[in-house]
Amino acid sequence: MKFCTNCGKPLIEQIPIGDDRVRYVCPFCNTVHYENPKMVVGCIPEWKNQILLCKRAIEPGLGKWTLPAGYLEKGESVAEGARREAWEEAYARLNHLTPYGIFNLAFVSQVYIMFRCQLIDTDFRPGEESLSVRLFNEDEIPWADLAFTVIEKSLTLYFHDRKKGIFAVHMEDIEPRQRL
Amino acid sequence: MKFCTNCGKPLIEQIPIGDDRVRYVCPFCNTVHYENPKMVVGCIPEWKNQILLCKRAIEPGLGKWTLPAGYLEKGESVAEGARREAWEEAYARLNHLTPYGIFNLAFVSQVYIMFRCQLIDTDFRPGEESLSVRLFNEDEIPWADLAFTVIEKSLTLYFHDRKKGIFAVHMEDIEPRQRL
Numbered sequence: 001m002k003f004c005t006n007c008g009k010p011l012i013e014q015i016p017i018g019d020d021r022v023r024y025v026c027p028f029c030n031t032v033h034y035e036n037p038k039m040v041v042g043c044i045p046e047w048k049n050q051i052l053l054c055k056r057a058i059e060p061g062l063g064k065w066t067l068p069a070g071y072l073e074k075g076e077s078v079a080e081g082a083r084r085e086a087w088e089e090a091y092a093r094l095n096h097l098t099p100y101g102i103f104n105l106a107f108v109s110q111v112y113i114m115f116r117c118q119l120i121d122t123d124f125r126p127g128e129e130s131l132s133v134r135l136f137n138e139d140e141i142p143w144a145d146l147a148f149t150v151i152e153k154s155l156t157l158y159f160h161d162r163k164k165g166i167f168a169v170h171m172e173d174i175e176p177r178q179r180l
Numbered sequence: 181m182k183f184c185t186n187c188g189k190p191l192i193e194q195i196p197i198g199d200d201r202v203r204y205v206c207p208f209c210n211t212v213h214y215e216n217p218k219m220v221v222g223c224i225p226e227w228k229n230q231i232l233l234c235k236r237a238i239e240p241g242l243g244k245w246t247l248p249a250g251y252l253e254k255g256e257s258v259a260e261g262a263r264r265e266a267w268e269e270a271y272a273r274l275n276h277l278t279p280y281g282i283f284n285l286a287f288v289s290q291v292y293i294m295f296r297c298q299l300i301d302t303d304f305r306p307g308e309e310s311l312s313v314r315l316f317n318e319d320e321i322p323w324a325d326l327a328f329t330v331i332e333k334s335l336t337l338y339f340h341d342r343k344k345g346i347f348a349v350h351m352e353d354i355e356p357r358q359r360l
Contacts, residue, residue: 003188005181005213010188018308021253033185037252038216039291072217073201077284077353078291099351102279102293104257111219111258113282128198169349171279173257 006031037109041081042069044100044158045092047119050135051155053142054089057131061147067154068092069112078113086117090133093120101157101170103150112174114154116167138162149177186211217289221261222249224280224338225272227299230315231335233322234269237311241327247334248272249292258293266297270313273300281337281350283330292354294334296347318342329357 004011004026011024016032024033044067045052053065068086072078079097086092094117103112126133138159146152153174161167184191184206191204196212204213224247225232233245248266252258259277266272274297283292306313318339326332333354341347
């Protein structure tokens with residue numbers, strides 16, 4: 001962030017009066033530019049005993065598998081955002097969205113909210129950001145080819161809970177993936 | 181938003197290629213300025229049978245009562261943010277934070293995540309944004325003087341669940357308050 005969104009003049013980094021952290025501040029019109037974490041909303045779509053995954057057509061994670069998820073937009077509820085993302089990435093329609101996980105990705109200032117949900121039908125197909133979408137049984141999940149750590153964590157918790165027959169609401173901190 | 185944060189030139193409103201909604205776009209350097217909902221994190225601090233509320237020293241809601249809550253900052257987990265807000269507003273220290281509610285305030289593009297938690301001690305006092313902080317029994321809650329609808333909803337659900345002895349994780353859409 002280099003220029004003021006209000007007057008176009010160069011910004012400086014400064015702790016505003018009454019604040020306790022450095023912000024981008026405009027020394028000309030005094031606008032403070034707050035930067036806040038972004039919310040990502042996604043889901044674990046169930047069909048009978050199977051789970052829907054999408055093969056990514058874009059970076060990051062091109063060619064890897066993921067759950068439908070993306071940035072929440074202004075004016076949306078978190079469930080509406082999760083429905084929209086499932087539609088955009090897989091033309092999948094969802095029922096019975098239930099909060100399942102709150103995942104902190106503090107290293108990229110993102111918070112994921114993941115839902116469990118049911119697919120309404122199997123009339124899904126790849127959206128523009130997906131190369132392929134398909135249902136997976138648990139023993140078919142491509143664990144080594146999942147796009148993001150938060151997806152791996154969501155699915156690990158999900159199958160663990162499913163075995164127990166009890167789905168808790170989870171809250172976890174996700175660390176950056178270790179690259180070997 | 182009027183000027184580009186990257187080059188300081190005037191922005192236009194446009195649907196970027198591959199996108200489906202209007203964004204602020206710079207016609208000079210092509211930077212797309214995404215605007216996303218903000219997360220608010222807060223808590224319902226318990227001490228024995230009582231709940232901690234703060235009387236607001238600032239607008240909006242000056243002089244009204246609220247639960248400790250505020251914007252999540254970059255690099256924080258949602259629980260860390262809730263702890264920080266309780267400290268800033270009431271010098272309250274928290275234990276055992278448990279997710280309790282996800283509240284959509286789509287009309288202001290905010291998502292609240294509220295926790296239940298225990299106060300570690302009663303050594304709390306007003307922070308800069310509070311006129312007063314104190315513990316309330318259920319029958320003392322100043323329902324007519326709560327600052328925000330989402331606080332009223334959080335407390336209503338909380339006391340309802342407490343009577344049943346079962347605390348669910350709630351997800352609710354909050355509508356703008358009706359002014360009579």
